[in-house]
Amino acid sequence: MAVLSLALLFSLFSCQALAQLPGTKKPEEFSPVIPEFDNLSPDWWTPWPDATHDQREEWLKALEEAWQERREKLPDSEPVQELAKSIGTALDDIESTWARNREYAKTPFLPDIKYPQDPNVLQWAETDAIVTKSRRRLSSLKLEEQNLDEALAASLDQLRQQVVALRDASGDPTAIQVATLNLLLAQLRHLDTIERRKMIEERSAAWQEEIRLAEQQLARMQAELQYSEAAGKRLQQDLDKKEQAISELAGQRKQLAETKLRSTDQSLRMERQLRLMELALQETEETLRRHKLEQLQAMNTVLDPEAEDVKLVQSRKLVESARERVDSTLRELNVRQRQVASWIRDDSEVMNRWWNSFERVSNSVTQIDELIEDVLRYEAAALKVFQQRQGWWRTVSERAGYLGNMVTNSWRTLANYKLFSIAENPISLRDIAKILLVLIGAFLVSKLTRRFLGRLVAKNKASESSMYNLGRVLHYSLVAIGLLVALVMLGLDTSKLALVAGALSVGIGFGLQAIFSNFISGLILLFEQPLRVGDLVELESGVFGRIRDINVRSTRITTRDNIDILVPNTEFVAGRVINHTLDDPVRRIHVPFGVAYGSDPDAVREAALEAAERVNITHTDWQRKTEVWLMEFGDNALNFKLVVWVNSNMVSPLGDPYALYNLELLREFNQRGIEVPFPQRDVHVRSWEPPVPLNLRRDRPR
Secondary structure (H helix, E strand, O other): OHHHHHHHHHHHHHHHHHHHOOOOOOOOOOOOOOOOOOOOOOOOOOOHHHOOHHHHHHHHHHHHHHHHHHHOOOOOOHHHHHHHHHHHHHHHHHHHHHHHHHHHHHOOOOOOOOOOOOOOHHHHHHHHHHHHHHHHHHHHHHHHHHHHHHHHHHHHHHHHHHHHHHHOOOOOHHHHHHHHHHHHHHHHHHHHHHHHHHHHHHHHHHHHHHHHHHHHHHHHHHHOOOOOHHHHHHHHHHHHHHHHHHHHHHHHHHHHHHOOOOOOOHHHHHHHHHHHHHHHHHHHHHHHHHHHHHHHHHHHHHOOOOOOOOOOOOOHHHHHHHHHHHHHHHHHHHHHHHHHHHHOOOOHHHHHHHHHHHHHHHHHHHHHHHHHHHHHHHHHHHHHHHHHHHOHHHHHHHHHHHHHHHHHHHHHHHHOOEEEEEOOEEEEHHHHHHHHHHHHHHHHHHHHHHHHHHHHHHOOOOOHHHHHHHHHHHHHHHHHHHHHHHHHHOOOOHHHHHHHHHHHHHHHHHOOHHHHHHHHHHHHHHHHOOOOOOOEEEEOOOOEEEEEEEOOOEEEEEEOOOOEEEEEHHHHHHOOEEEOOOOOOEEEEEEEEEEOOOOOHHHHHHHHHHHHHOOOOEOOOOOOOOEEEEEEEOOOOEEEEEEEEEEHHHOOOOOOHHHHHHHHHHHHHHHHOOOOOOOOOOOOOOOOOOOOOOOOOOOOOO
16 A cells, blocks of 8 residues: 555656656747737737747738738828838838848858868968958947847837827827827837847857857868968068069159149148058058068978078067057048038038048058958967977067067057047047046146145245145146146037136036135135134134144134034135134133132232243243232132233143143142132021911901
């Protein structure tokens, strides 16, 4: 019985597990969603991207049939019929997209490519050229994929707008019909965009896989390279031709540059400049092609078993000069385009002729960029071949130089990446780095300047307050200059700073009034110098302490409790400020104290003077002497005042001078036996007779 139960449980578990195995679940049947054309749903098309291609074909066929039936019942109004025609075209566009995809599928990715066994350098170079061309076509395909992503987002936005338009359509049946057809048209165009995006994605993935396999074969061919005498002779012939072409281009450019133009026509001068640019770029192209041939020749030579002491051909200066030529040409081309645009405004034919010339120069620049990539790739291949044949120890310096060149090239590519544009000027990481360098340099110069001024103060060659004010002014000036240079580097026209100043004044008048007021007050404090760093001040608001910093917006004051308070500068200019150390740091304070009745006033006076002398902040001279005044006869004590002059600069920012004097007074009174009284009160009790009782009860009238 137990065995039977176990068998039953095992069979149930097996059935459940079998039901959960992949592929055992019955696939759901697909049924196309046909929308209600009179009451169109915004999301009837959402299952389309997840359906298979066969299901989408079935769906499109059913959709076309349903639409043909609905189209026959549409009214004959012109807007409705135009939209119906556009909807039919959108359905045909989806079919056309599929047809193009089928044609692309028949086209080979890498036509005429061969992977021979034991190849020579020319065969390897031919295969490498085909693979490189395919990589560049794949890059253009990736760019098209990005454009379709943007088109897909725009199509979704159009869908949302049409849904809102249908919702807001008035009660007019024709308007509702038009809004419905517009929504259907937007939905079908969105489906076509989805199909084109899917087609590009599939092509890109397949092409990428083909290129990956081709690169593997190319690496295999590079490892199996063999020496070829015929290839060496052909390479030498090609090198001689390139040398001759470079000499001819250099001669033409020199002759054109030395030819003097007697005409003052700007267009002739412009044509000459463009021709010089073309010749310079063509010379650079031929130089790079010659360098590629030199790399192949060096690779073929090192493969020769009889060759001895073959050196690797490297020319980092060539690549750098080519890049500099490209950068300078692009800058000059931009200037020439602006000049032509300013000369010619209405003549489109002449403008097209000039733009064709600019296009030729731009194409040469693109060609040079591609040749630079080829040169770097050939140098890497040659370095690997030399390392295989001669050993890694003989190519250490070359490999280090190659790695450095690769790092430089990667940084250049990253630095030249366009982030955004300001006034039609592209801003790249290189520009951001330059701006940060300018700002950091401005702050460093300001810091070094203030440090130099601080040393002058330390050597007693200048006053602290004047050097502080000078340092603050120089700091703000240097920062302002750095910001101005950064704005110019970003492409801001300095002639438009007046507009910026006008807008800033409007902002100051509304929202920045308090900040601007504090800024002006800070400048007044720095130049007028009613306050200096280190002054002991007391504000109308009750803040008491020493000034630590005077900034543009606020001033930092440290109280006796070591609390830093940021006070707006307007409070120093508009309010009452007591500066205890403005001209003369010596000030007089009144320390009140009391002694018991019966104390000798002369002894009290002598004790108070002795206590005041022991306090280190006490200041005495022939004009300012410490005094002791008997002020009044109090209820409990004789009230005195110790009137003493103190040097405020010697007062600790965390101490209270009254506490110092009270402590010394108490110590001196204890030593001399002078009593400090405490509050007393005499109570006198006076006796009196008890009051006569009053009869408060009165007879009430009856």
